Amino acid sequence: MSNLFDLLVAGLATGAIYALVAVGFTLLWQTSQTINFAQGEFVMLPAFLMLAAMHAGAPFWLAIILGILLSMILLGLAFKMLLVDPMMRHGVLPLAIATMALAIGIKEAVKQFFSAEASPFPSIVPTGDISILGHAVSLQSIGVLAVAILAVLGLTTLLNRTSLGHQMQAAAQNPTVARIIGVPVERMILLTFLINAFLVALASLLITPIYLAKFSSGEVLGQAAFIAAIVGGFNQVRGAIAGGLLIGVLDNLAAAYVSTQYRAAVPMIFLIAVILFRPQGLLGRAEERTV
Amino acid sequence: MSGFARPLKIALGLAVIAALIVVPMNFNRYGLFILSQWAVMSIAAMGLNLTLGYAGQVSLAQGAFVGIGAYAAAIMTTHGWPLPAAILVAIALSFAVGWVLGYPALRVQHHYLAFVTLAFSTLAFLVFRNESWLTGGIYGISNIPRPHVFGIATNRPLPFYYVCLGSLGIVSLAVWWLIRSPWGRAFMALRENPLRAQSLGIDTRRYTLMAFAIGSALGGVAGALYAPLTQYIDPVPFNLSLSLDLLMMVIVGGAGFYFGPFLGAMIAVLLPEWLRFTEGYYLMLYAVAVMLLLIWSPTGILGILDRYMAARRTKAASALRAVAKSRLETVQ
Numbered sequence: 001m002s003n004l005f006d007l008l009v010a011g012l013a014t015g016a017i018y019a020l021v022a023v024g025f026t027l028l029w030q031t032s033q034t035i036n037f038a039q040g041e042f043v044m045l046p047a048f049l050m051l052a053a054m055h056a057g058a059p060f061w062l063a064i065i066l067g068i069l070l071s072m073i074l075l076g077l078a079f080k081m082l083l084v085d086p087m088m089r090h091g092v093l094p095l096a097i098a099t100m101a102l103a104i105g106i107k108e109a110v111k112q113f114f115s116a117e118a119s120p121f122p123s124i125v126p127t128g129d130i131s132i133l134g135h136a137v138s139l140q141s142i143g144v145l146a147v148a149i150l151a152v153l154g155l156t157t158l159l160n161r162t163s164l165g166h167q168m169q170a171a172a173q174n175p176t177v178a179r180i181i182g183v184p185v186e187r188m189i190l191l192t193f194l195i196n197a198f199l200v201a202l203a204s205l206l207i208t209p210i211y212l213a214k215f216s217s218g219e220v221l222g223q224a225a226f227i228a229a230i231v232g233g234f235n236q237v238r239g240a241i242a243g244g245l246l247i248g249v250l251d252n253l254a255a256a257y258v259s260t261q262y263r264a265a266v267p268m269i270f271l272i273a274v275i276l277f278r279p280q281g282l283l284g285r286a287e288e289r290t291v
Numbered sequence: 292m293s294g295f296a297r298p299l300k301i302a303l304g305l306a307v308i309a310a311l312i313v314v315p316m317n318f319n320r321y322g323l324f325i326l327s328q329w330a331v332m333s334i335a336a337m338g339l340n341l342t343l344g345y346a347g348q349v350s351l352a353q354g355a356f357v358g359i360g361a362y363a364a365a366i367m368t369t370h371g372w373p374l375p376a377a378i379l380v381a382i383a384l385s386f387a388v389g390w391v392l393g394y395p396a397l398r399v400q401h402h403y404l405a406f407v408t409l410a411f412s413t414l415a416f417l418v419f420r421n422e423s424w425l426t427g428g429i430y431g432i433s434n435i436p437r438p439h440v441f442g443i444a445t446n447r448p449l450p451f452y453y454v455c456l457g458s459l460g461i462v463s464l465a466v467w468w469l470i471r472s473p474w475g476r477a478f479m480a481l482r483e484n485p486l487r488a489q490s491l492g493i494d495t496r497r498y499t500l501m502a503f504a505i506g507s508a509l510g511g512v513a514g515a516l517y518a519p520l521t522q523y524i525d526p527v528p529f530n531l532s533l534s535l536d537l538l539m540m541v542i543v544g545g546a547g548f549y550f551g552p553f554l555g556a557m558i559a560v561l562l563p564e565w566l567r568f569t570e571g572y573y574l575m576l577y578a579v580a581v582m583l584l585l586i587w588s589p590t591g592i593l594g595i596l597d598r599y600m601a602a603r604r605t606k607a608a609s610a611l612r613a614v615a616k617s618r619l620e621t622v623q
Binding site: 105261 | 420575577578579585
């Protein structure tokens with residue numbers, strides 16, 4: 001049974017990272033109907049920004065701050081102003097295709113300007129194991145879980161307990177009425193893009209030490225985040241969190257108990273089943289948009 | 292496109308066809324390979340254009356059907372069957388699988404449908420990769436023979452290019468006929484207003500499934516040509532990115548326009564090749580070009596032309612109105 005425990009912990013840790021990415025994904029969908037096919041690349045890029053800062057001589061902590069700031073500018077502000085704003089009113093599909101092109105662009109840019117090889121990335125959590133209930137658990141997993149839980153708690157507090165959060169929810173649920181009662185809808189949408197950029201930068205910081213920094217690593221991650229978002233409920237932040245954790249655990253269990261060859265198939269079949277039998281997602285509500 | 296006079300349109304079409312036949316005659320091996328690839332991808336994109344552009348059903352699985360067709364052709368022709376038989380099997384197989392994939396579309400729409408088909412695409416890739424008793428797994432299938440057409444061997448690049456071009460011609464005519472038939476109109480009704488289509492007595496259920504099945508079958512045809520074109524297949528070309536590429540071709544060319552897939556496939560297959568001189572930057576420039584194009588015209592290349600034509604027609608119509616009005620005034 002110790003094996004199962006380890007798998008669960010590892011699954012929860014990767015799941016927590018998926019959850020961060022999936023939450024950002026649903027935020028963008030709710031406020032601006034953006035299906036961001038470049039979300040995985042959004043997670044891949046900040047690690048390289050941080051690496052670039054370190055190559056330029058910055059210490060690790062400064063590189064993290066610079067990386068997060070730069071990603072908020074590039075993946076939040078610039079992404080919204082240059083790509084989403086001009087295309088938003090033309091429907092979901094052209095914008096989705098444009099983000100696919102963006103994904104190719106980011107991947108190729110990293111390959112060209114940085115490296116096609118995988119680069120190691122320092123961990124913010126010291127390596128080593130501690131013992132919990134007689135099981136050795138890696139500090140890395142615990143650190144990842146802790147940071148992800150803090151981020152999610154912070155986000156839900158922001159959304160549910162502050163006036164700013166209520167304004168964001170209003171902007172997502174009914175932009176017209178929100179505008180009438182004086183919510184600066186445009187600014188709220190921009191804020192969700194900045195939050196998404198912050199979340200992906202955080203996810204990048206957490207996942208890259210485990211899987212190395214590589215230009216192509218966004219593909220798998222982006223897909224996992226889509227699945228998490230849909231399984232949990234496209235229109236609910238807590239749905240995306242539950243979906244992320246579930247997919248992380250499922251993926252790890254499938255690798256151990258189904259077959260390594262078909263491990264990727266398990267979340268997919270689960271996804272199809274959820275869409276067909278509960279299209280609003282496990283925690284989602286039908287035909288409603290809430291943050 | 293109705294702004295052109297009809298004879299002019301026919302002349303333009305004939306000129307393009309003649310150019311496609313004559314110009315590649317002194318192309319080198321690689322140039323012919325790229326052009327053949329364009330023809331094959333145009334067929335697949337046409338299928339997706341039927342499903343997405345005409346019937347309005349989002350599919351992220353067209354690449355999987357190209358894979359199904361390619362594996363059907365590769366397995367059969369390496370076992371001594373002729374290519375036409377393999378193409379028929381590829382059509383039947385992708386039609387059947389496409390029909391089944393259409394069922395989710397009866398329940399969910401739009402982005403949900405996109406994700407179901409995306410999941411299917413990944414599952415198909417896993418089957419290609421893992422069922423090595425059938426597909427050769429990661430080692431793939433090599434030495435796929437090219438067919439004899441009317442007793443002529445098509446092993447050399449030029450004859451096989453003509454095979455691809457000829458197939459593209461046949462498929463184009465079939466699709467042209469289809470979208471002008473009551474079926475094509477039913478597909479468009481499905482896209483524009485499913486509820487109204489149903490109330491007019493169109494069996495939306497059947498047409499939704501048909502839209503998937505026929506579009507997928509064309510993907511199968513493209514795959515069955517792709518296998519002898521490359522003469523070696525492995526699972527990698529049929530992963531999710533092919534499906535995404537094909538979707539990009541349809542949208543960039545102009546979804547719902549008959550000539551959209553041809554242009555989209557041209558951009559997706561030829562533009563990266565033309566940009567090759569920029570070395571490592573070519574895919575980056577390609578991505579930027581696609582984004583700029585979509586920002587400029589979200590309805591694709593043909594959307595630009597369509598808007599231009601519409602503007603010209605309005606102008607012409609208002610000029611006519613002005614003339615008519617001034618005449619009325621002089622009469623009074």
